[in-house]
Amino acid sequence: MKVLLTAVNSKFIHSNLAVRYLKEYTKDLNYECKIREFTINDRIERVLEEIIFEKPDIVAFSCYIWNHQFIDMLSQLIKRVDNNIEILYGGPEVSYDCEQFLKNSYGEYLIEGEGEETYREFIKMKLDENEIAPIKGLYIKDNDKVYYGGRRCDIDMNRLAFPYTSDDDLVNKIVYYEASRGCPFKCKYCLSSTMHGVRFLDIERVKKELKFLMDKKVRLVKFVDRTFNCNPKFSCEIWNFIIAEDTETTFHFEVSADILKDEEIKVLSRAPKGRIQLEVGVQTTNNQVLLNIDRYVEFEEIKQRVNAIKAIGTVKQHLDLIAGLPGEDFNSFKNSFNDVYSLEPEEVQLGFLKLLKGSKMRDEAEKWGMSYSPFSPYEILKTSDISFEELIKLKRVEEMVDKYYNSQKFGTILKYFLDKFPTAFDFYFSLGEFFHKKGYFNRSIASYEYYRVFLEFNKENREVEDYSLYEIVKYDYLRFNKKKWLPEFLPRYIDKSVENTIKEMVKGNELYMVNKKYHVELFKLDINAFIKKSTINYGSNFYFIFEENMPNNIIDITEKLK
Incomplete structure (x- = not known):
C-alpha cells in the first residue's frame, strides 16, 4: 500500500509540519509513505500529473484556509483520472463540521483535530484489510453515509516523533517547529480558543531537536506555538539554550508581550543580533475592542514590554494588527496603527479578520453586523462599524507598509516624508491612494519604479518639486540595488578624475572595504546631516563609498577629499 502525504503550501519557502509528523509517527509500519509538497501558485494540472505519476493507493491532504479550494478542485480531478485512488483529509480547515464537509467532498476519509494517533490506527486498519472498524477521530464515507468513530483525546506531546530527518533538504526553507500545543487565552477569532490547556514537550528533547536543526544550518526556525512565553520557566530555558549556541540560525516566536516577565527580558538582552525575533499580536490598541474579543489586557501593558525589548537592540519585533x-x-x-507604528518595530503587519469555522467570532457575526466571505479564508467584508470601501482602503495601506516599511529598504525616504504628514497613517494612506489612482496595484512595476513613485507622489500629491528628495531616493536606491547603473530619473554627476583619485585612496585599505567591491558616488545633499538631524544642506559636494552586497557599509569620505 502506498500513501502520498500531500502538502499544498502558500509559498515555496514554507514547509509542512503536519505531514512530516504523520510519516515519522508511522515509519515502523509496513507501508510505502511519501511526502510531496507543492504550492497554491503551482499549475493544478502539473500537481495532478505529479500525484498520478506516484501511483498512490491513498492521497492524504493537509487542509488549511489558504489551500482548501485548491485541494477541493484537485480531489475532483484525481477521482476523474482514477476513481480507485482514495482520499484522506486532515487539518484545521476540515476539523469543524466534519460530517458535512466529508459528505460534500470527493474523499472517503477525514481526520478530526490532532491526527497522529488517528492516522496510525487508520494505516493499521488499511494494512489489516479487515472490515472497516470505528477509529476515534476518523470519519468514513461509505455509500454516501458518514460514520464517526468518536472524539479522540489530545495526544501526550512526548509521544510525537521528531518530524525531521538527516535526509531532509531544508536549505532555503522556513522550518516549522512545535514545542507546545494549546493556548492559555480565549481570543474569539482564534481556533486555539476551542482547546483546553497547554501541553509541552520535554525540555531536554526540545534542546536536542533544536541542536539538530542548527547543525543542519537551517536559516529560520519558526515556532508554531500559539503563545510561546505562557510558561516563563520553559521559555527562559529554551532562549538561554539557543543564545549560548554558536549558530547562524534565526528563531521566530509568537509571544504575548503583556505577560513577558522581567527575567525573560533579561535573558533576551543577552541574545546576539539576529538570533531571536518575536511576533507580538497587538491586534488593536482600543481597550474596549480588546475586551470585545476576550483579550483581557490593555495596550499600555503591551507597549511597556515592547519598548523594553526594543531597548535591547538585538531582538527583532514584528507587531500585528487586525482590521x-x-x-x-x-x-x-487609524489610531491603533499610529500607536503601533510609534513603537518603531522592525515590521508592522496589517491583517484582516477571518471568521474561521468553529470560532466564537463567527458565532457572534450577526451581533456585530459582520458580513464575511463564505469562501476560505472567510475574510471580513464589512461590519456595523467599518464599511467594505474603508476596508479596501486599509488593504492599500497594508501594501504600502509591507513594501516600503517592512522591507527596510526605504528608511531614508520614509524619514523625509513622515514629518510632512499629520500622522504615519496619513502618509501611508495618501501613498496607497496615489498607487490606486495611478493603477500601480493593477500591473507589475519594475523594482526601480518603486523608488520613482516617490518623486511622482511628491510632485503630484504635495505639489512640491524638492531636488533634495532626488538625492535621498538615490541614497536608498544605491544601498540595495546595483551600483553601476542608475535609472534615468536619478542624477549622477561624479567627475571621472575624482572617482579615480578615490579609488587609488581606497586601494588596499582594509579600513575602508571588506570585499574590495565598491562604488563611489557624489551627492549634492549632506545625507549624514539629514539622517542624524533631518537637516537639508543642499548644493555642496559630498562623497560616499558604497560597498557591494553590504547595504550598511557606507563610508563618507568628503573630509578626506578636502
Whole structure:
C-alpha cells in the first residue's frame, strides 16, 4: 500500500509540519509513505500529473484556509483520472463540521483535530484489510453515509516523533517547529480558543531537536506555538539554550508581550543580533475592542514590554494588527496603527479578520453586523462599524507598509516624508491612494519604479518639486540595488578624475572595504546631516563609498577629499 502525504503550501519557502509528523509517527509500519509538497501558485494540472505519476493507493491532504479550494478542485480531478485512488483529509480547515464537509467532498476519509494517533490506527486498519472498524477521530464515507468513530483525546506531546530527518533538504526553507500545543487565552477569532490547556514537550528533547536543526544550518526556525512565553520557566530555558549556541540560525516566536516577565527580558538582552525575533499580536490598541474579543489586557501593558525589548537592540519585533474587529471603526483602526507604528518595530503587519469555522467570532457575526466571505479564508467584508470601501482602503495601506516599511529598504525616504504628514497613517494612506489612482496595484512595476513613485507622489500629491528628495531616493536606491547603473530619473554627476583619485585612496585599505567591491558616488545633499538631524544642506559636494552586497557599509569620505 502506498500513501502520498500531500502538502499544498502558500509559498515555496514554507514547509509542512503536519505531514512530516504523520510519516515519522508511522515509519515502523509496513507501508510505502511519501511526502510531496507543492504550492497554491503551482499549475493544478502539473500537481495532478505529479500525484498520478506516484501511483498512490491513498492521497492524504493537509487542509488549511489558504489551500482548501485548491485541494477541493484537485480531489475532483484525481477521482476523474482514477476513481480507485482514495482520499484522506486532515487539518484545521476540515476539523469543524466534519460530517458535512466529508459528505460534500470527493474523499472517503477525514481526520478530526490532532491526527497522529488517528492516522496510525487508520494505516493499521488499511494494512489489516479487515472490515472497516470505528477509529476515534476518523470519519468514513461509505455509500454516501458518514460514520464517526468518536472524539479522540489530545495526544501526550512526548509521544510525537521528531518530524525531521538527516535526509531532509531544508536549505532555503522556513522550518516549522512545535514545542507546545494549546493556548492559555480565549481570543474569539482564534481556533486555539476551542482547546483546553497547554501541553509541552520535554525540555531536554526540545534542546536536542533544536541542536539538530542548527547543525543542519537551517536559516529560520519558526515556532508554531500559539503563545510561546505562557510558561516563563520553559521559555527562559529554551532562549538561554539557543543564545549560548554558536549558530547562524534565526528563531521566530509568537509571544504575548503583556505577560513577558522581567527575567525573560533579561535573558533576551543577552541574545546576539539576529538570533531571536518575536511576533507580538497587538491586534488593536482600543481597550474596549480588546475586551470585545476576550483579550483581557490593555495596550499600555503591551507597549511597556515592547519598548523594553526594543531597548535591547538585538531582538527583532514584528507587531500585528487586525482590521475589522468588533467595535473598531476606521478612525479607531487609524489610531491603533499610529500607536503601533510609534513603537518603531522592525515590521508592522496589517491583517484582516477571518471568521474561521468553529470560532466564537463567527458565532457572534450577526451581533456585530459582520458580513464575511463564505469562501476560505472567510475574510471580513464589512461590519456595523467599518464599511467594505474603508476596508479596501486599509488593504492599500497594508501594501504600502509591507513594501516600503517592512522591507527596510526605504528608511531614508520614509524619514523625509513622515514629518510632512499629520500622522504615519496619513502618509501611508495618501501613498496607497496615489498607487490606486495611478493603477500601480493593477500591473507589475519594475523594482526601480518603486523608488520613482516617490518623486511622482511628491510632485503630484504635495505639489512640491524638492531636488533634495532626488538625492535621498538615490541614497536608498544605491544601498540595495546595483551600483553601476542608475535609472534615468536619478542624477549622477561624479567627475571621472575624482572617482579615480578615490579609488587609488581606497586601494588596499582594509579600513575602508571588506570585499574590495565598491562604488563611489557624489551627492549634492549632506545625507549624514539629514539622517542624524533631518537637516537639508543642499548644493555642496559630498562623497560616499558604497560597498557591494553590504547595504550598511557606507563610508563618507568628503573630509578626506578636502
